[in-house]
Amino acid sequence: xxxxxxxxxxxxxxxxxxxxxxxxxxxxxxxxxxxxxxxxxxxxxxxxxxxxxxxxxxxxxxxxxxxxxxxxxxxxxxxxxxxxxxxxxxxxxxxxxxxxxxxxxxxxxxxxxxxxxxxxxxxxxxxxxxxxxxxxxxxxxxxxxxxxxxxxxxxxxxxxxxxxxxxxxxxxxxxxxxxxxxxxxxxxxxxxxxxxxxxxxxxxxxxxxxxxxxxxxxxxxxxxxxxxxxxxxxxxxxxxxxxxxxxxxxxxxxxxxxxxxxxxxxxxxxxxxxxxxxxxxxxxxxxxxxxxxxxxxxxxxxxxxxxxxxxxxxxxxxxxxxxxxxxxxxxxxxxxxxxxxxxxxx
Amino acid sequence: xxxxxxxxxxxxxxxxxxxxxxxxxxxxxxxxxxxxxxxxxxxxxxxxxxxxxxxxxxxxxxxxxxxxxxxxxxxxxxxxxxxxxxxxxxxx
Numbered sequence: 001x002x003x004x005x006x007x008x009x010x011x012x013x014x015x016x017x018x019x020x021x022x023x024x025x026x027x028x029x030x031x032x033x034x035x036x037x038x039x040x041x042x043x044x045x046x047x048x049x050x051x052x053x054x055x056x057x058x059x060x061x062x063x064x065x066x067x068x069x070x071x072x073x074x075x076x077x078x079x080x081x082x083x084x085x086x087x088x089x090x091x092x093x094x095x096x097x098x099x100x101x102x103x104x105x106x107x108x109x110x111x112x113x114x115x116x117x118x119x120x121x122x123x124x125x126x127x128x129x130x131x132x133x134x135x136x137x138x139x140x141x142x143x144x145x146x147x148x149x150x151x152x153x154x155x156x157x158x159x160x161x162x163x164x165x166x167x168x169x170x171x172x173x174x175x176x177x178x179x180x181x182x183x184x185x186x187x188x189x190x191x192x193x194x195x196x197x198x199x200x201x202x203x204x205x206x207x208x209x210x211x212x213x214x215x216x217x218x219x220x221x222x223x224x225x226x227x228x229x230x231x232x233x234x235x236x237x238x239x240x241x242x243x244x245x246x247x248x249x250x251x252x253x254x255x256x257x258x259x260x261x262x263x264x265x266x267x268x269x270x271x272x273x274x275x276x277x278x279x280x281x282x283x284x285x286x287x288x289x290x291x292x293x294x295x296x297x298x299x300x301x302x303x304x305x306x307x308x309x310x311x312x313x314x315x316x317x318x319x320x321x322x323x324x325x326x327x328x329x330x331x332x333x334x335x336x337x338x339x340x341x342x343x344x345x346x
Numbered sequence: 347x348x349x350x351x352x353x354x355x356x357x358x359x360x361x362x363x364x365x366x367x368x369x370x371x372x373x374x375x376x377x378x379x380x381x382x383x384x385x386x387x388x389x390x391x392x393x394x395x396x397x398x399x400x401x402x403x404x405x406x407x408x409x410x411x412x413x414x415x416x417x418x419x420x421x422x423x424x425x426x427x428x429x430x431x432x433x434x435x436x437x438x
Contacts, residue, residue, distance in 0.1 A: 071358035078354065078364075087352040087368055104358050105379045105411030121366075122409060123377035 004069075006076045009035045009047070017047040017057075024059040031224050032056060036076055038069055046073050050081060052216040055091040074104050078121070089121045090217035092237060109212070110240040112275070118218060118237050120211075129210050130248040133174075137205050137249065142171025146253040147246065149176040149213055151222075151298070153183040154324070155193040156317050158257065158296035161289035166255040167201045169284075174249055179208040180215045182223045184302065184340065185333055189324065196320035212241050222264055225346045235268045239275030246281045253282045260288065260295050262345040291315060302343040305334045349406045353430035356415075356423035363390075363415035365427040370407035374398060380412035393417050397424045406431075 009017060017035060018028050028035075032049035035057075039045070046069040048058035055077050060069045081089055093101060095114030102108070106119035109126045120126065148166050152159050167173045177194050181187045191208065198204045211217050218238045221231040242254070254276055259265035273283045288295035296316050304313040305325070314322045324330045337343055349369045356364040376391050390412060397420070398406065406428075415423070 068359065075358045075364065082352065082354050082366070085352065087354075087366055102379075103381065103413075105364065105409070107379070123379060 004045075004072075005039045006072055007036060007039070009037055013037065013044070016044045020044055020047050020061060021057055021059050023062065026057060026059055029056050029220070030226060031220060034077075034080055036073065036080070038073055040064075045069060048073050048077055050077055051220065053081065053086040053089055053211065054217045054220075055081075055089060058091070058093070070100060071104055074101075088125060088211065090119065090211060090215075092116050092118045092218075110237065110244050112233075112236045112240050116233060116237050118241060126212065126244070129212055130245065133207055133245065133249060136207055137172070137174070141205075141250065142203070143250075144170050144252050145172045145174070145250045146170035146255060147174040147176065147242075147249070147251045148255045148257075149178070149209065149242070150194070150257075151178040151183055151214065152185075152190045152194050153298045154185045154190060154301060154317065155197045155321050156296050156298055156301055157291075158289050158316075159194070159298070160197050160318050161296075162255065162257045162286050163198050163201065163204060165286050166284075167198075167204055169255075170253070171203065173201070173204045174207060174251060175204050176207050176209045176213060178214045179210050180223070182216060184336060184343070186329075189329060193321050193324055197318045213238060213245070219268075222268070225264075228263075228267060231264050231267045232271055235271035236275050238268070239272045240279075242272070243276060243279035243281060246276075246279070251281060253284055256283060256285045258285060258288050258295070259297055259299075259345065261297060261299055264346055297345075299344040302337055306337045306340065306343050308338065347402050347428055347432040349403060349428070349431045350433070351431060353427050355426035355430065356419075358411060358413065360413050361415055361419065363410055363412040363420050363423050365423045366409040367424075367427045367431045368407040368409075369431075370405045372405060374404070374406055374408070376408045376410065378410045378412060380410075380414075382412070382414050389417075390415075390420060393420045394424055397421045398428070401425065401428050403428055 021028055031051050033051055035049035037044045037047040045064045046060040049056050095117050098117040101119055105121050107123050109118045109120055111117040146166050150159055177191045179187050195206050214222050218241060219234045221234055256269045276283050301313050301316045349367055352368045354366045356362050358364050376394055380387055
């Protein structure tokens with residue numbers, strides 16, 4: 001038997017990986033932070049990579065199926081992830097490939113038909129998360145039960161208005177704050193500001209999205225620019241995950257905010273309007289609150305801070321967020337924004 | 347032995363078992379995925395509980411992916427994972 005070598009790709013070998021992926025109808029994600037291949041002699045016969053806590057872009061040459069190459073590759077990538085301290089791993093794949101990954105210890109979280117399946121390597125991972133959400137919810141929530149998901153980077157008067165409108169229309173409102181720490185305002189602070197800015201609404205229950213909604217695993221193009229088709233596919237899958245959460249919490253309506261300057265938010269809303277109603281969750285798009293004819297968004301707050309326009313920033317946020325912006329932590333974020341490039345959500 | 351951080355051992359090949367072990371606040375939790383679950387699931391879990399007891403591990407979360415490993419393989423892989431997970435420094 002020929003000696004097979006599994007190793008990280010070397011500079012210049014990406015083109016070979018691209019060719020292998022293209023033959024399988026896949027493309028290399030632009031944000032892989034590690035890529036590996038199995039080489040037979042000098043030929044690449046299987047390839048895949050990592051991005052954050054996900055495994056991505058896995059492909060085995062058509063003529064080399066059934067030799068267990070996928071399991072060797074996945075084992076190698078899991079080992080790389082463990083060395084980085086990532087034990088809870090995610091991947092998504094085509095519906096037709098899901099059973100193979102099930103054999104490798106990846107369990108289904110949600111699917112968008114046969115198009116895409118989202119998997120994790122923890123058997124109880126998602127069910128544990130659903131249980132946590134239920135534990136955080138007071139018993140006998142009043143109907144109708146609604147939900148809002150926000151990154152709140154940072155929490156503005158626009159977010160507050162959206163939550164107030166949604167809260168008034170619901171018996172109970174679940175408010176999910178994105179946990180992924182890829183935004184300029186730290187996740188912990190974003191959550192604290194959401195809680196402070198919604199404390200006057202007794203029917204609002206705050207949750208963290210964990211790795212399951214708008215995370216780097218489900219929806220990387222929310223954080224990193226990518227083409228529309230990729231963003232839409234990921235948004236549909238994110239919607240499928242949300243549908244399962246909605247089912248567990250009895251949510252029947254999801255409120256969405258418009259984000260006129262963000263293309264990816266528009267795609268996201270479009271995908272949710274397709275995916276959620278068939279799953280029994282109505283979508284309600286609420287218009288943005290405006291300040292002097294301009295919609296209030298977190299992007300505009302970040303731009304104001306970048307420009308050093310504190311007066312404008314303060315008019316766009318509730319007092320709790322304003323106090324934070326003036327705190328030591330807030331000043332640090334403002335300093336980072338001043339040196340940042342693009343601060344408007346793509 | 348105390349599980350100080352996550353660790354893994356084993357492969358996804360046939361006749362092997364891949365074991366991932368993580369700290370757990372309270373007690374032993376074993377989540378097993380096995381190609382022979384129907385016939386040997388309980389026996390695999392019993393072997394793992396016995397091995398952990400022998401190693402003096404009272405709290406751990408274990409995720410195991412089995413492809414028909416023999417008892418001795420299960421013990422060896424789990425023992426290796428426990429030793430790696432109880433070392434002082436995390437191997438980076």
